[in-house]
Amino acid sequence: MDSMSALKWVRPNLKIIDQLLLPHEQVWIDVCSTESAHKAIKTMQVRGAPAIGVVAALGIASDILHTFSNGVSVSQVREYLFEKTSYLSTSRPTAVNLFEAMDLLKKIVAEKSNELESNGINDGMIIVEQVVKTAESLLERDLNDNKAIGKFGSEFLIERHGESGFSVLTHCNTGSLATAGYGTALGIIRSLHKNAKNLGHVYCTETRPYNQGSRLTAYELFVEKIDFSLVTDSMVSYLISRNEEGSAPVKAIIVGADRVARNGDTANKIGTFQLALIAKHFGIDFIVAVPVTSIDLTLDNGSLIPIEYRNKDEVTTTSGVLVNQNSNKLERATVRVAPFGDYGVWNPSFDVTPANLITAIITEKGTIKRHENGTFDLINSLANF
Numbered sequence: 001m002d003s004m005s006a007l008k009w010v011r012p013n014l015k016i017i018d019q020l021l022l023p024h025e026q027v028w029i030d031v032c033s034t035e036s037a038h039k040a041i042k043t044m045q046v047r048g049a050p051a052i053g054v055v056a057a058l059g060i061a062s063d064i065l066h067t068f069s070n071g072v073s074v075s076q077v078r079e080y081l082f083e084k085t086s087y088l089s090t091s092r093p094t095a096v097n098l099f100e101a102m103d104l105l106k107k108i109v110a111e112k113s114n115e116l117e118s119n120g121i122n123d124g125m126i127i128v129e130q131v132v133k134t135a136e137s138l139l140e141r142d143l144n145d146n147k148a149i150g151k152f153g154s155e156f157l158i159e160r161h162g163e164s165g166f167s168v169l170t171h172c173n174t175g176s177l178a179t180a181g182y183g184t185a186l187g188i189i190r191s192l193h194k195n196a197k198n199l200g201h202v203y204c205t206e207t208r209p210y211n212q213g214s215r216l217t218a219y220e221l222f223v224e225k226i227d228f229s230l231v232t233d234s235m236v237s238y239l240i241s242r243n244e245e246g247s248a249p250v251k252a253i254i255v256g257a258d259r260v261a262r263n264g265d266t267a268n269k270i271g272t273f274q275l276a277l278i279a280k281h282f283g284i285d286f287i288v289a290v291p292v293t294s295i296d297l298t299l300d301n302g303s304l305i306p307i308e309y310r311n312k313d314e315v316t317t318t319s320g321v322l323v324n325q326n327s328n329k330l331e332r333a334t335v336r337v338a339p340f341g342d343y344g345v346w347n348p349s350f351d352v353t354p355a356n357l358i359t360a361i362i363t364e365k366g367t368i369k370r371h372e373n374g375t376f377d378l379i380n381s382l383a384n385f
């Protein structure tokens with residue numbers, strides 16, 4: 001099991017680690033209602049596409065276990081769950097895992113309530129149990145999926161670059177904290193660390209404006225004792241331009257995704273697109289690591305992926321801790337970096353990398369390589385596994 005985790009589920013209670021306080025404080029908070037799950041996702045106390053989906057499902061599970069008891073009717077539970085799942089779907093727009101999880105719960109509710117009503121059974125607790133079990137299965141599935149992604153991804157890279165002497169770079173946070181455990185892109189890096197004879201070095205970007213790289217990925221790599229260096233987002237092209245001089249050149253940039261369209265276009269943390277352009281310029285691999293739940297086959301291409309725009313304060317300020325000179329204790333602080341005043345600030349949380357810049361998409365079912373003509377056909381590739 002991982003040494004780090006985004007959530008703890010012990011029926012009927014869900015706890016998440018407040019990622020706004022990491023890496024300096026480890027505070028667990030209760031998420032036992034739909035409203036608290038909505039707040040935790042919206043404010044990014046929990047974030048990362050797979051973790052959002054799992055927390056939403058388990059938040060609902062906890063809510064109904066606390067709300068309902070014997071004697072509740074099928075229609076009461078059905079109406080309640082339809083309302084809560086719809087509400088939770090408004091918490092963040094880009095990660096498709098949230099909608100996939102909510103749609104799955106809705107489907108279970110509709111199917112089970114039809115079945116009960118047609119058999120003349122009016123026991124809403126049967127639906128409650130079914131929904132809770134489904135939410136629990138999402139937790140287990142994501143953990144297993146990530147381990148499989150780690151295996152396929154590390155095999156793919158070792159096959160291409162040998163067992164030693166190459167380095168990799170990652171963006172944002174895609175590890176245990178962004179998933180049910182192990183991680184997607186960071187899962188591949190964990191697996192490389194374990195299986196490659198001598199993984200050169202790992203570079204992680206700080207990932208402005210929200211710093212998931214410096215706050216969370218650096219923390220995970222540090223705790224896992226994987227050799228790494230933190231770089232700012234603007235250092236990557238210079239870093240890779242020096243590949244010739246280093247003993248372990250960067251051969252791959254590995255990222256996760258919030259939503260992959262049917263043609264392979266990939267929405268991920270802002271800054272991902274420019275990393276893909278850098279990879280193309282230097283002729284190195286650009287790898288997207290995703291569970292199949294992050295692939296949205298209903299969308300033809302990336303222009304249809306809804307992109308979240310966040311508060312301008314994330315750009316004009318920076319948050320962290322200060323050391324109190326008198327007590328030597330850490331104090332949380334948000335400091336203003338940009339000038340005070342009324343001016344434009346643009347803060348898209350994600351961008352879309354065109355499929356033709358992606359070398360391969362690694363899923364838990366296997367590796368999907370880009371075709372010679374620069375395209376992906378995800379429907380057929382997934383069907384053929």
Ligand SMILES: CSC[C@@H](O)[C@@H](O)C(=O)COP(=O)(O)O
Nearest residue numbers: 047048049172174178256257269
């Ligand atoms: C395995 S997580 C994949 C993505 O969700 C991750 O790269 C990312 O963009 C997270 O964005 P965030 O805004 O922190 O939720």
